Amino acid sequence: MNEEETTMEDNWKGIKEALTSTCHEVLGLKKHHHKEWISIETLDKIKEMKNKKAAINNSRTRAEKVQAQAEYTEANKQVKRSITTDKKKYVEELATEAEKAARVGNMKQLYDTTKKLSGKYSKLEKPVKDKEVNPITEIQQQRNRWAEYFEELLNRPTPTNPPDIEAAHTGLPIDVNPPTKEEIRIAVRQIKNGKAAGPDNIPAEALKSDIEVTKNILHLLFKKIWEEGKVPMDWKKGHLVKIPKKGDLSKCENYRGITLLSTECC
Known part of the structure; x- marks a missing residue:
């Protein structure tokens, strides 16, 4: 089908698939070494x-096996405690x-730091409290509490x-016309490198x-956005990263929220 005949959403999905698949094919995935925040002691x-x-x-x-198993179990506990301490400090x-x-x-340092904070090593759910300061232990209930907190905070x-x-x-x-190719070219050149992806x-x-x-x-995509009067669904979504501040980190109000949006819509 001719690109001019596709819908805005289909056009965007094609662009996203082309860019992400090319990145994976050319750059590959990051090799996993030991985490940078793990201390020498750990x-x-x-x-x-x-x-x-x-x-x-x-x-x-x-008898030797029982003794060795007991020593291994204790060593494993020490490793887990040490990793938890290192991660919290980091x-x-x-x-x-x-x-x-x-x-x-x-902004460059903020983008870099936010990208690290949104990485896999910080995705473990930390215990939080509800409005009545009661601890929440169930993972889904914790996520519901975060959703409730940010909805109230951001929808005044x-x-x-x-x-x-x-x-x-x-x-x-x-x-009020769609951006020209030259305007898009200038805007793309001005995007800062190292910005966390949405x-x-x-x-x-x-x-x-x-x-x-x-x-x-992007010129064809923006033309379709102007014609249809709406933007891709991906552009309406964002990754909300929780950045801890000082104080009791079991309370939601002691976190700052930063939303990572798709680069194309920023």
Whole structure:
């Protein structure tokens, strides 16, 4: 089917699939090494735990195996405690960096830190409390509490006494036509590298890798957006990253929320 005949949503899905599949094909997936936040002490404990595991397999008698199993179990507990401590310290340090970056307007550092905070190592659900300060232990209930908190925070009621602001003059010379290819090219060039990707998983670098191609495919997409009067569903979604502040981290109000949107709509 000719691209001009496709719907806006189908056109966007084609663009997203082309960009994400090319990124995976050319760049591949990140290799997993040990986490950067794991301390030397924890790595030593992990090594010791592996030695204890090997001792179980090398046991010659039942008594030796029972003893080795007990030592391995204790070593495993120590590793888990040490990893938990390292992870908590790392997330707290990242949160402090993000707060400082937001305070001074350092968007590059804020993007980088937010991307780390939204990584797999920070996705474990932390215990939180409900409005009555009762602890919530069930994972889905914790997520419901976070949804409730941010809905209340971000959907404030309209003020009863709005400020008296003079209405803007009508008839201003505003261009309401779709953006031109040149405007898109300039906008893509100005996107900052290192920006955390949103729900579409398209990094800024993918859009900037061939600006001439990007401006052409986005130009057609924007034309369809103007014609249909709506944007892709992905652009209405965002990844809400919780950044801890100071205080009791079991209380939702002691977190700052940063929303990661699709790069194309920012």
